[in-house]
Amino acid sequence: MSDRKPLIAGNWKMNLNHVEANGLVQKLAWTLKDHRHDPAKSEVVVLPPFTDLRTVQTLIEGDRLEIGYGAQDVSVHDSGAYTGEISAGMLAKLGCGYVVVGHSERRQYHDETDDVVAAKARLVLEWDMIPIVCVGEGLDVRQAGDQVAYTLEQVQGSLAGIGDEALAKVVIAYEPVWAIGTGEVATPDDAQEVCGAIRRFIAEQRHIDLADQVRILYGGSVKSGNCADIMDKPDIDGALVGGASLDPEEFAAIARFYDLPRVG
Numbered sequence: 001m002s003d004r005k006p007l008i009a010g011n012w013k014m015n016l017n018h019v020e021a022n023g024l025v026q027k028l029a030w031t032l033k034d035h036r037h038d039p040a041k042s043e044v045v046v047l048p049p050f051t052d053l054r055t056v057q058t059l060i061e062g063d064r065l066e067i068g069y070g071a072q073d074v075s076v077h078d079s080g081a082y083t084g085e086i087s088a089g090m091l092a093k094l095g096c097g098y099v100v101v102g103h104s105e106r107r108q109y110h111d112e113t114d115d116v117v118a119a120k121a122r123l124v125l126e127w128d129m130i131p132i133v134c135v136g137e138g139l140d141v142r143q144a145g146d147q148v149a150y151t152l153e154q155v156q157g158s159l160a161g162i163g164d165e166a167l168a169k170v171v172i173a174y175e176p177v178w179a180i181g182t183g184e185v186a187t188p189d190d191a192q193e194v195c196g197a198i199r200r201f202i203a204e205q206r207h208i209d210l211a212d213q214v215r216i217l218y219g220g221s222v223k224s225g226n227c228a229d230i231m232d233k234p235d236i237d238g239a240l241v242g243g244a245s246l247d248p249e250e251f252a253a254i255a256r257f258y259d260l261p262r263v264g
Ligand SMILES: O=C(CO)COP(=O)(O)O
Pocket: 011, 103, 175, 179, 180, 181, 182, 183, 219, 220, 221, 222, 240, 241, 242, 243, 244
């Protein structure tokens, strides 16, 4: 068994201003404390909008909360005349530990290709942050039964140019597009099928030890009521949570899975 540390990451998407962010992180910290959450057993991370990051940093660092934080996207450029963009260096300076790259909403609404996603992931790694690289098929691909081949192609393209040492730190989030925000969660076996295939693919393409270190998350309509059977699967190391991460009780209840005694 590997020593991959489970990760529960909350992607707030375009929700909550910085005042609301402050309130949510405070409530999350209290709830985790109330549950006696053990940070040695799993990492809990919030991914607020850019405009909340400074506030979240101040609260987490000031109160020494054992909650990680990061951003939902990053520019592919280092600096310069790119109006509206936010660089990896800026995020690193804000103490971000994680940056989501290639979320399906970025791929869909901003035409991000695997090449762009890979370039972003490499920049994030250069700045000593961890990219959460999102992959996953749409409904048409799932209905055609091509989810594994499709997702592995995305994995290959989105990890291009990342060396083995850096890849060991990368988090991959398998988020089937048809399960995002729809309430339609993948079955535990469906999620395991693709997550297991991703890990085997890394073992084949790179090295078995490396595949054993890479954390793979499932995302798509995860809630406290459906997460246990999914996160119990051998190749699933946690969850990337959207809607349910906006409710601190619900989000903390998902993280609780790893604090409860495990059978088997
Ligand atoms: O896109 C997601 C997380 O990045 C999943 O969103 P939901 O949990 O709202 O389905």
